[in-house]
């Protein structure tokens with residue numbers, strides 16, 4: 001149906017699907033040719049779907065690529081709106097404009113491998129083939145990342161900090177600890193914790209010398225709910241861990257005799273160190289999210305009332321948390337057509353109404369709005385992501 005609505009894009013999509021990575025695997029020598037037709041397609045689609053707002057130049061891609069110092073871009077929004085496609089296309093765009101780039105998925109349901117049509121799983125840096133400058137991907141394994149938490153928990157007796165304290169005959173203090181809810185946190189991590197630990201893991205990685213080459217880091221984050229919880233989580237953990245560490249030092253002298261009997265001293269110190277380490281990283285996560293110099297959160301949405309309402313709420317929460325947001329991507333906008341079928345005509349009307357809603361929404365109207373067209377194909381592989389990236393990131 002969309003094929004009739006967008007002959008340019010359909011033709012482009014057809015050629016694009018022919019240029020899928022599977023073919024390049026068979027004919028590696030032909031790989032450079034993949035880029036030539038894509039340039040034509042990108043410009044055809046760019047004509048078909050002009051971007052939204054005046055003044056877009058000052059917040060265009062040039063500004064995003066300008067400085068050589070490291071910058072972080074976090075893409076987030078409602079589930080299924082195209083966060084991964086937009087994040088991956090931005091990463092490809094950066095890598096093709098000379099920035100060694102790292103794209104990280106902190107969404108527990110990873111789709112970077114699907115998006116790049118390459119196996120990037122395994123929780124380690126994986127090179128993405130087909131870009132001019134180096135592009136690496138990292139899918140953080142939430143299970144592995146949570147190991148650290150589990151270890152702390154197990155070292156404290158396997159059933160949580162509170163039980164451990166109970167076991168040490170420190171009932172009153174155990175009650176105080178119960179109030180801190182840290183034991184509960186360790187036993188059943190709340191949603192958003194995986195994301196927090198994943199990002200803190202990335203921060204830990206980024207401090208390592210082998211990561212210093214990356215000048216652009218793009219995060220493909222989990223859907224809105226997780227992101228919002230993530231924002232408040234560092235504060236919560238910082239406070240909770242801070243309190244537990246203070247409490248621990250208070251009881252240290254009182255328990256030294258018991259500890260030496262049960263041989264728990266070393267283990268407890270270990271756990272305390274890990275908690276302290278985690279707390280420090282959480283503080284860094286919080287700082288990173290709020291650093292206007294180096295970080296920007298980009299909201300991705302689609303032109304539907306539900307997605308826009310959620311984007312407005314997300315923007316409001318991000319603002320409350322002082323997270324810098326300047327851009328909104330409206331993905332999957334129907335490209336112009338002179339011959340809409342009935343379905344497309346209704347859909348277009350709906351989308352126009354939704355786009356008007358953005359223009360009049362007090363939360364969203366101040367953002368630089370960028371439109372990405374709905375293409376009649378699945379966006380998979382570097383050539384397809386380059387195609388999308390050249391349209392969106394102008």
Ligand SMILES: Nc1ncnc2c1ncn2[C@@H]1O[C@H](COP(=O)(O)OP(=O)(O)OP(=O)(O)O)[C@@H](O)[C@H]1O
Nearest residue numbers: 079080081082083084085111332373374375378379
């Ligand atoms: N502009 C577009 N035109 C056509 N298809 C698109 C477009 N953007 C995204 N898609 C398709 O929509 C699907 C979902 O996209 P994507 O995985 O990027 O969304 P997501 O927001 O990351 O999803 P999740 O919340 O599940 O992580 C994919 O099949 C992708 O190819």
